[in-house]
Amino acid sequence: MNFKIDKQTIEELNLTGKFRSGSVYAIFNKVKTNGGERLLDHMFSHPLEEVDAINQRSSIFRYFGEAAFSFPFDVQQLNQMREHIDSMSSKNQMLVFARTCIHKILAGLTRDERYRKLVQGLQATILVLHKCHQFIQAMRSDSPFTARVDTIREILSDKRIEKLRQVDIYKSLSIQTLSSYEHLLKGELHGQMEDVLNFIYEVDLFIAVSKVAKDRKFNYAEALPPAKNLMSAIDLRHPAIDNAIGNDLRMDGSSNVLFLTGANMAGKSTLMKSIGIACYLAHMGFPVAAKEYRFSVREGLYSSINVADNIGLGYSHFYAEVVRVKQAAEAAASGKRLLLMFDELFKGTNVKDAYDGTLAITESFADYTDCLFVVSTHIIEVGEALRRKDNIRFVFMPTIMEGSVPRYTYQLREGITEDRQGMLIIRNEGILEMMDA
Structure with a gap:
């Protein structure tokens, strides 16, 4: 069996691409030989699914790091x-x-x-x-x-x-x-x-x-059997962001849905990408941007972060979102142990429909306890309606107001945000005054 990941998820997480700005592949592409680069390509294209194989490869990387070898060949x-x-x-x-x-x-x-x-x-x-x-x-x-x-x-x-x-x-x-x-x-x-x-x-x-x-202070993950259904990280960061702020998180069978709220620009999308990238790298046996990372082996990774409309197929932005959620639902219903991430569900429609859709889909996802889900939204009322579900953990990215200027800590907190700074930001930018002039 092969680890399942589709083109959209690869692009959203910016995993591959030798010449793509900020790609995860480019971070690690420091090899000196064409053969080394071909091997790197192969590993990025074929994540591992066996616990022993993942831990074995990680241990080899760790050994080379401890030995501090220099490449001796011309x-x-x-x-x-x-x-x-x-x-x-x-x-x-x-x-x-x-x-x-x-x-x-x-x-x-x-x-x-x-x-x-x-x-x-x-x-x-x-x-x-x-x-x-x-x-x-x-x-x-x-x-x-x-x-x-x-x-x-x-x-x-x-x-x-x-x-x-x-x-x-x-x-x-x-x-x-x-x-x-x-x-x-x-x-x-x-x-x-x-x-x-x-x-x-x-x-x-x-x-x-x-x-x-060693240079970036990445560390090696510990792979665990799939049945444990665990993903645990300490000081998890985005690998392509210098001096990124890290966050701790834990997901398991008793809390397999992470419900993430926060204002726009608070860091929700970046956190979700950090989670997805770490999961993918860990399945390759590669070092991850965290102090510690332990995970139960997944069978695939699926994200919906930057869904765009599809003019060629005649899809509106909203319909493209619906199609993407349907694909995810089919994947979850297949019985595979997956990590699935959704950023701002149904933002292409009105607030009422977005509320109803986000609530219904998140409740349905929560029933697939063999999968791990991360769902973000700025419609905070959805979170209150979901509190009756025991296996949903509520976290948020806070915004701290310094006078009329918002400051983002990028540090995860427990609970549901109460931040509503949209109009304040609009006023700070002077848009209304400009239009009235």
Whole structure:
């Protein structure tokens, strides 16, 4: 089974996108190799669903962070090795020898670069293998990465590779030596060379992500079995906001609905995005922007934060919201354990309908106790009507008035807000006076 997330949720949380401003992917994309970036792409596209797999990956990141490794490989040499072992070669050793001879003759007579690239490719491969051997010697024998290291150690202990590592790259290589190793590395040992390169790409990723965690003071989540139905965070923040204010929260089977109120600009949407991003990163085994994060594994994540109208389908903003809620209801009714988040339900219609719709939908969601829900609204009367539901927890983002100027603390509080500063902000901006002039 795969962790379920749709395109709208990915875009609302700004999870992916190498060049998207403020994307979560861009925060972690500090890798040095193309292979490391491909691995990062894969992890972002395939969150994990198994408790042990998540905790195992987190423990590897944590190990790399504690060891404070620096990436010891030269990227140009890695690219040359990659090109070298991927280039075509014959299974017949005599044909390889003959072709190597021809390339050397052509190099002397013309500007043919193939022989020089052959030599440089082998030299780069020797250097990479040598550095890889040195690197694994420095790794702990009891680390969570030990099984992977042992696989590479076994490859490098092959007598043919050991012999290759001892070749002096600064001395002229004979055609016999060059063709012999080309045949070996591109033929019989091609799979092993691929595994060594993949190992190096993994090392690149683990070093890069663990360094991001250290620099940004992110921490690693603890995955728990799904049946616990828990999500608990201390000092949870939005990872893309510098000096963001953190909040504590807890959701479980007895309080699986978080009902969030607060004035516009009080920070409700940012908090919801922080919750969603942390959930997604935690399922990847990645560090999250929190001091502590414990969660029961979910089967998917679903958000409705920035629903837009759809001119192509003829949808108004309100109808687009209705369609989105219907999709969420179908997902919840499927029996999957999900995290679902809704920001300002039905803001595309009148206040009375928005009140009725928000109340009815939230009450219905509360019955799906295997799912966790976050619902926000600025229609605070809905909260009072929902108090009869025992499994709804009421929290709000406060606004503090300093004279006629609102100040937002972004600190979560228990209860339902009583803030109503909409008209005050309009007056502060001088809109009414401007229109009367």
